[in-house]
Amino acid sequence: MNILNINFLHTFNPNPIFLSFGPLHIYWYGLFIVIGIIMALVVCLKISAYYNLKKETIIDLAFWLVIFGIIGARVYHVILEWPYYSSYPWDIFKVWQGGLAIHGAIIAGVLTVWFFAKKNNLNFWLLSAIVAPGLALAQAIGRWGNYFNGELFGKPTDFPWGIPIDIMKRPLEYIPALFFLPTFLYESIGNFLIFLVLVSFHIWVIKKRQFRDIFSARGGSATGGYFLTFIFYLIMYSILRFSLEFIRIDATPVVGIFRFPQIASIIIVLLTFVLLIYKIRKDKLKIEN
Numbered sequence: 001m002n003i004l005n006i007n008f009l010h011t012f013n014p015n016p017i018f019l020s021f022g023p024l025h026i027y028w029y030g031l032f033i034v035i036g037i038i039m040a041l042v043v044c045l046k047i048s049a050y051y052n053l054k055k056e057t058i059i060d061l062a063f064w065l066v067i068f069g070i071i072g073a074r075v076y077h078v079i080l081e082w083p084y085y086s087s088y089p090w091d092i093f094k095v096w097q098g099g100l101a102i103h104g105a106i107i108a109g110v111l112t113v114w115f116f117a118k119k120n121n122l123n124f125w126l127l128s129a130i131v132a133p134g135l136a137l138a139q140a141i142g143r144w145g146n147y148f149n150g151e152l153f154g155k156p157t158d159f160p161w162g163i164p165i166d167i168m169k170r171p172l173e174y175i176p177a178l179f180f181l182p183t184f185l186y187e188s189i190g191n192f193l194i195f196l197v198l199v200s201f202h203i204w205v206i207k208k209r210q211f212r213d214i215f216s217a218r219g220g221s222a223t224g225g226y227f228l229t230f231i232f233y234l235i236m237y238s239i240l241r242f243s244l245e246f247i248r249i250d251a252t253p254v255v256g257i258f259r260f261p262q263i264a265s266i267i268i269v270l271l272t273f274v275l276l277i278y279k280i281r282k283d284k285l286k287i288e289n
Contacts, residue, residue, distance in 0.1 A: 009161045009182055014148040027096045028148035036141035037066055040134030043195075047130050047202055053122075061116050061127065068112045069105040070095070076104020080253055080260060098149045102139060102241075103264045106234075109135070129229035133198040136233060140191035146184045154181025154247040161185070171249055183248050190240040194233065201229045227279060234272045238265035 019026040041062050048058045077099045078085050078092055085092050113131060117124040146152040150169050156162075162179030170177065242265040245258075253260040 009163050009185070010179060011164075013164055014150065016149050018148075025096075027145075029098055029145035030096050032142050032145035032148075033100075036138035037062075039141060040131075040138040043134040043137055043199075044130050047133065047199075050202070051126060051130070053126075053130075057120065057122070058130070061113070061131075064112050064116060065109055065131065068108045070100065072108025073100035073102065073105035076107070077101040081251075098146065098151050100142075101261075102237075103261065103268075106135075106268075123226065125226035125230060129202070129226040132230050132233035133195050133202070136191050136195040136198060136237070139237075140188045140195060143184045143188040143191070147182065152184055152248065152250050154183040154186075154244075155249055157181045171251070174249065180249075181247055183244050187240065187244055190244075191237070194236045194240070197236065198229055198233055201225075201232060231272050231276060234268055238268045238272075241265050 014028070016027055016029065017025045018028045018031050041059070044058050044062065045055055048055075074092070074095060080101065081099070091097075109131070110128070113127050114124055116122070117127050143152075147163070150166050153163060153165050156174055156177035157179055159179075159181070161182060163182045164178065165180050167175060170180075174180075242262050245262045245265075248259070255263050258266075
């Protein structure tokens, strides 16, 4: 049998509602978000055990990350789609319909970790390195919620894994098209690979304490490894998102030739390289002195 004839995504029409109890609905989008959060917490607890951090500390951090991460993701999305939400302000609170922008969650998450580390006298880079793999896994799982909502799809395609999109959700110029690229699937796979890379980084780099001569004035410190783990997440996800934006056709602001998420990805990559150079120079000076 020809494997190209196996086209489940081609023929399946997802329903955004998972379960209904009278007027109460449980949406696939929310379900995948919850599953992603739970799996991220499990991963963070497993990794933090290697660094002798208390479970209560990670659970407390996770609590605040979930709250401010969702708020940041929603605020960022609303700002991008303000022409719509200014006309329908009550829709701002309808999170179950989709609309959580990951760049907003990342910004809010970084600030939350920084304040939490300061308040509890913990290493910011260590906490960031612990959170990063869990975040990548949560993104990989959460993207399936976009699939069931029929959103964030790509250009029309004849590939057997193309997905049908409700005609009301298609851009006008693509009304005649039948199937569209499943960019949610591409990003889900990409995020899962990032998750595997970051977990491997914890195992092979941080535990072996590589880069310590470059990133720390104290030879026994693994802070450089923590720093690189978080930096690698930012760079890898930004490259992934930047690439996928070339085939996504959902409405988003455009600046010049780039879609706004691409601009955000470029800024993140540039800032990480500036931070990387700054830290290398700063820690080399400490070693020399």
